[in-house]
Amino acid sequence: DAIPAEISIPSTSFELPYSLAEFFLDGIPHRMPPGNLVKLFISALSSYPKTFIRLNSLSPHIRDCIHEQLFLISQFKKSPRITNTIRTMMEYKSPIYLVAREWIEMEPEMEFRCFIYKTTMTAISQYYSIDLPQEKKEEVRKAIMEFWSANKDSIPYEDCVMDVVVDASDKVRIIEFGPFGIDLNAGSCSYNWLQDAHILYGARCKIPDIR
DSSP, rough: OHHHHHHHHOEEEEEEOOOHHGGGSSSTTOOOOOOOHHHHHHHHHTTTSSSEEEESOOOOOOHHHHHHHHHHHHHHHHOOOHHHHHHHHHTTTOOEEEEEEEOOOOOOGEEEEEETTTEEEEEEEEESSSOOOOHHHHOOOOOOOOHHHGGGGOOOOOSSSEEEEEEEOOEEEEEEEESSSSTSOOTTTTTTTTTHHHHTTTTTTSSSSEO
């Protein structure tokens, strides 16, 4: 099911055929990409006035808005996260997509990862290790809890991590979703999947932990 546009950052998907994805796995760092791959990245980058590109399953952890397709392709090729994921998805014959997302300016300290287990939000973590005052964290927790209470029926996942950004007016918007659990490729940020399992898998909790 589609996530309502008003609660998420707009995005558009472009299928990445295996024949083009293989370019990222050839181990030749300075090889020119095939023309069809360049055209695909040009199309993706043209989706919005400013565009952020990621795979359907994860991002390359590029913090800047990159407009030049050859440089962006080179960054994808240098990213072990990207190459390892492409290799795994091809091994399991899973479809691969480039996801073009509208670029929005955000304060790094206001990006959060929310942990959802059995449709319950169990924990919230700052995505980056930038300390916020506890008072601000409480404001963020309240804003995210209100957002989740109002919109959780629109979320088609029972277990997931949900990355969000909170703006200066405490408006919450979804950035992306990822898989939940130690065996999958989403990180646990300020938590540890094993040591904090009692928190992250606390399906009966009423107030999510925040760090």
